[in-house]
Amino acid sequence: MGKDVIIACDFDSAEKVFTFLDKFTGRKPFVKIGMELYYAEGPSIVKEIKKRGHKIFLDLKLHDIPNTVKKSMAVLSRLDVDMTNLHAAGTGRMMEAAIEGLTREDGTRPMLIAVTQLTSTDEETMKKDLLIDAPIADVVMHYAENAKNSGLDGVVCSPLEAGKVHERCGEGFVTVTPGVRFADGDIGDQKRVMTPAEAKKIGSDYIVVGRPITAAEDPVAAYERCVAEFVD
Ligand code: C5P
Helix, strand or coil: CCCEEEEECCCCCHHHHHHHHCCCCCCCCEEEEEHHHHHHHCHHHHHHHHHCCCCEEEEEEECCCHHHHHHHHHHHHHCCCCEEEEEHHHCHHHHHHHHHHHCCCCCCCCEEEEECCCCCCCHHHHHHHHCCCCCHHHHHHHHHHHHHHCCCCEEECCHHHHHHHHHHHCCCCEEEECCECCCCCCCCCCCCCECHHHHHHHCCCEEEECHHHHCCCCHHHHHHHHHHHHCC
16 A cells, blocks of 8 residues: 555635635645535535545544444545544454445445544543553554554554554554644644654655645745655
């Protein structure tokens, strides 16, 4: 499977995302569409970006009863996205139902990856709010193994966890890692960050990069810099 840079297109309107994507006249980047853009514009934004030749990671993080997730995944699968996701906390049964829903009649399906614990949740909050007593690293690995056993393709995780996930779940189990910053860049609200080159060294399969590209003076140059450090 190819390593790639995914741009987090965290915009709140079609107009803004198209103004941004119009700058990319050469290579068409893999893009992530999250809740903000999807809820603002609906499924048509996915179809339009796909039509422009981009691969799409639809980041909607589903978490509901297995039957609802299965039916919703069937709808998302028809949008012909390349990757989508859910919360591993929804349990193995929910993840298996998601795979069933996502699988098209011809047996193909988008890649499905799981969110383990959100990086915004720390060990203290997990104990206090969720009453989960295990160390957070163990919880993340347990959720990753559950995802693998349910037939999923990989997990979203911190680049710092990618090596460990591969050790536990195999090299073929995909790691998609946000929290990437250039060595000379602003880290913003991300806490644990890595450069694209470090993420490559540690074995991330895909890096998700938002503001270091979207807020750059020259987004195409910033994207090409990520590709040069991470893929080439
Ligand atoms: O702008 P920045 O590079 O921080 O964007 C990172 C993207 O990855 C955002 O879309 C954010 O929602 C997403 N993400 C994250 N941490 C996670 C899961 C997703 O930063 N654990």
